[in-house]
Amino acid sequence: MIIAVASGKGGTGKTTVTAALAANWKTPVAAVDLDVEEPNLHLFLHPSITGTEKGYIEIPEADERMCTSCGACAELCQFKAIALIGDTLLTFPEMCHGCGGCIAVCPTGALTESSRELGELCHGTSGDIAFHMGRLRIGEAMCPPLMKLVKNEVFSSYENDSRDVILDSPPGASCPAICAVADADCVVLVTEPTPFGFYDFKIAYEAFSVFNKPTGVVVNKAGIGDMQVYAFCEEHNIPIWAEIPYDRGIAEAYSMGSVITEAVPSLKPVFEELTRSIQESVHA
Ligand code: SF4
Numbered sequence: 001m002i003i004a005v006a007s008g009k010g011g012t013g014k015t016t017v018t019a020a021l022a023a024n025w026k027t028p029v030a031a032v033d034l035d036v037e038e039p040n041l042h043l044f045l046h047p048s049i050t051g052t053e054k055g056y057i058e059i060p061e062a063d064e065r066m067c068t069s070c071g072a073c074a075e076l077c078q079f080k081a082i083a084l085i086g087d088t089l090l091t092f093p094e095m096c097h098g099c100g101g102c103i104a105v106c107p108t109g110a111l112t113e114s115s116r117e118l119g120e121l122c123h124g125t126s127g128d129i130a131f132h133m134g135r136l137r138i139g140e141a142m143c144p145p146l147m148k149l150v151k152n153e154v155f156s157s158y159e160n161d162s163r164d165v166i167l168d169s170p171p172g173a174s175c176p177a178i179c180a181v182a183d184a185d186c187v188v189l190v191t192e193p194t195p196f197g198f199y200d201f202k203i204a205y206e207a208f209s210v211f212n213k214p215t216g217v218v219v220n221k222a223g224i225g226d227m228q229v230y231a232f233c234e235e236h237n238i239p240i241w242a243e244i245p246y247d248r249g250i251a252e253a254y255s256m257g258s259v260i261t262e263a264v265p266s267l268k269p270v271f272e273e274l275t276r277s278i279q280e281s282v283h284a
């Protein structure tokens with residue numbers, strides 16, 4: 001089972017929920033930080049990192065001597081990462097998504113595979129929890145290609161065992177968040193019951209609901225704000241799977257990099273119930 005923990009915006013407690021969910025999961029589990037721009041799940045799970053490697057994307061390299069300026073590559077590239085200005089072929093490696101289409105259509109073999117470093121992939125363990133994360137290279141603008149490398153590593157590692165996978169998704173509802181949610185069997189949407197939280201929650205829900213996956217909500221800092229999130233969930237038949245109260249002990253645990261259920265044991269039943277709801281929604 002693959003669970004994506006997502007949120008409409010940063011700072012809502014998505015990583016806190018991922019860490020506590022992984023720490024309280026009763027069967028073998030992998031916790032994966034797909035927030036490659038700003039990974040911080042490791043700050044809570046404190047994993048021992050056992051392996052690190054660089055991740056690359058394949059980009060085209062042009063041999064101008066073989067180029068006939070036919071324009072086929074520039075016409076194909078929807079990302080404008082390769083362009084023909086007059087007879088001059090220009091490539092913009094930082095805009096390339098590595099689809100390989102231009103290399104495939106080039107009739108003269110003027111384009112060959114080169115590579116661009118995206119960042120690094122790390123894996124390790126935190127107690128019984130398998131841990132994976134990606135970290136984008138400084139200056140690299142695109143998250144999804146590195147996220148895909150992390151996901152490939154994770155999914156190939158566990159395709160033949162029963163380990164469940166919890167993905168800590170990037171915040172928001174744009175390409176990186178969609179990239180994380182797309183492979184999940186179920187989506188846990190973390191939000192705060194404030195007007196700003198509700199605004200972003202709605203956008204995220206609308207973006208993710210096109211996948212038609214089982215989705216439930218975790219209301220973090222329950223007790224502050226207003227009831228808009230609750231009213232929206234009732235209207236759209238979205239279950240509230242857990243409420244985490246606004247509590248000083250939880251805030252302190254967070255600031256000290258602790259798993260909240262270890263610092264505040266009264267939260268354990270909340271996460272046990274959340275786990276049950278997730279499992280029931282997937283197996284329904
Ligand atoms: S590999 Fe794909 S994205 Fe990159 S330049 Fe070629 S067509 Fe464009």
Ligand code: SF4
Pocket residue numbers: 062066067068069070071072073074084089105106107108109110111
């Ligand atoms: S497809 Fe090949 S030959 Fe045509 S413009 Fe691009 S690099 Fe040059």
